[in-house]
Amino acid sequence: MRAARLIKMVLLLQSRPSMTGAELARELEVSERTVTRDALALSEAGVPVYADRGRAGGYRLIGGYRTRLTGLGRDEAEALFLSGLPGALRDMGLEDAASAARLKVSAALLPSLRNAPESAARRFHLDAPGWYQEPKTPDLLPVLAEAVWDDRRVQAAYRRGDAEVERLLEPYGLVLKAGVWYLCARADGTLRVYRIDRFSSVEADGERFERDQDFDLAAFWRERAAQFARSILRAEAVVRVSGDGARRLPYVTDRAAAEEALAAAGPPDGQGRVTVTLPVESLDVAYGQLLSLGPEVEVLGPPELRERFARAAAALADLYR
Numbered sequence: 001m002r003a004a005r006l007i008k009m010v011l012l013l014q015s016r017p018s019m020t021g022a023e024l025a026r027e028l029e030v031s032e033r034t035v036t037r038d039a040l041a042l043s044e045a046g047v048p049v050y051a052d053r054g055r056a057g058g059y060r061l062i063g064g065y066r067t068r069l070t071g072l073g074r075d076e077a078e079a080l081f082l083s084g085l086p087g088a089l090r091d092m093g094l095e096d097a098a099s100a101a102r103l104k105v106s107a108a109l110l111p112s113l114r115n116a117p118e119s120a121a122r123r124f125h126l127d128a129p130g131w132y133q134e135p136k137t138p139d140l141l142p143v144l145a146e147a148v149w150d151d152r153r154v155q156a157a158y159r160r161g162d163a164e165v166e167r168l169l170e171p172y173g174l175v176l177k178a179g180v181w182y183l184c185a186r187a188d189g190t191l192r193v194y195r196i197d198r199f200s201s202v203e204a205d206g207e208r209f210e211r212d213q214d215f216d217l218a219a220f221w222r223e224r225a226a227q228f229a230r231s232i233l234r235a236e237a238v239v240r241v242s243g244d245g246a247r248r249l250p251y252v253t254d255r256a257a258a259e260e261a262l263a264a265a266g267p268p269d270g271q272g273r274v275t276v277t278l279p280v281e282s283l284d285v286a287y288g289q290l291l292s293l294g295p296e297v298e299v300l301g302p303p304e305l306r307e308r309f310a311r312a313a314a315a316l317a318d319l320y321r
Contacts, residue, residue, distance in 0.1 A: 019058050034128070047061070075164055085215070137181075140199050148172070153169065154204050172211065181197070183196055233281055237301070239276050240300055249297075252290070
């Protein structure tokens with residue numbers, strides 16, 4: 001434990017001109033007294049750590065000292081490629097590995113480039129969860145993440161409606177979509193997608209599986225996401241939209257479905273409106289979505305949806321009369 005801390009201290013000092021005792025204590029998660037003892041131990045071991053006294057003092061390496069202890073371990077290298085997703089790393093239990101990897105890379109950079117990670121972090125940040133929801137980390141995510149990294153099969157219990165099913169899974173990959181974690185896994189020879197928050201238990205069985213080297217997680221997810229988006233559009237609404245309504249339609253309904261419907265529509269009528277047959281999830285969902293367009297949309301069918309809009313329009317007219 002102490003050896004790893006001493007190495008980290010050297011790498012920290014190698015990546016920065018100098019650091020105060022308080023800064024080192026915070027990075028190493030120890031007391032300032034421990035930092036003093038560690039600095040003395042390094043000096044006795046031949047590492048030229050120099051301590052400047054006074055209010056502006058701190059610790060630094062002298063004589064252009066460079067350590068070669070910058071080789072990345074496999075887990076650190078893998079975690080480094082996820083370092084733009086700090087929340088995801090923390091959820092999967094990889095935050096420490098990513099921190100060590102970033103530190104090693106910083107220590108290996110030329111002095112003129114050492115502020116590059118900090119400069120990039122000031123300018124770019126990826127916030128994966130969607131608005132208006134508090135993201136929750138599934139309790140079983142770290143277990144599944146470890147199985148994904150190690151290509152180990154897991155025995156899992158999964159809630160499906162009111163029932164619970166048991167599955168032997170080969171976990172291929174994890175996807176974070178709008179704050180929700182999904183597992184892509186092979187079950188009974190077929191690749192499927194599972195919401196991780198619906199797992200009630202996961203246990204690694206210790207056996208490794210042979211991963212399909214041609215499997216492309218990003219391509220698989222794109223295909224399944226597109227299939228899912230199409231599968232939930234089980235109803236249709238026929239609407240007549242103005243030019244402004246046509247521009248706004250993809251932002252209040254399924255974007256791809258709206259754009260395809262608009263592209264297939266005929267020319268505008270005498271009032272500049274186009275008639276569109278729009279795939280929707282349900283008439284209830286369509287009502288909530290299309291109502292936000294106000295007078296820019298006229299619902300032509302089905303009759304029950306048109307009648308619902310007529311009642312809403314009459315109620316609004318009474319309210320604002």
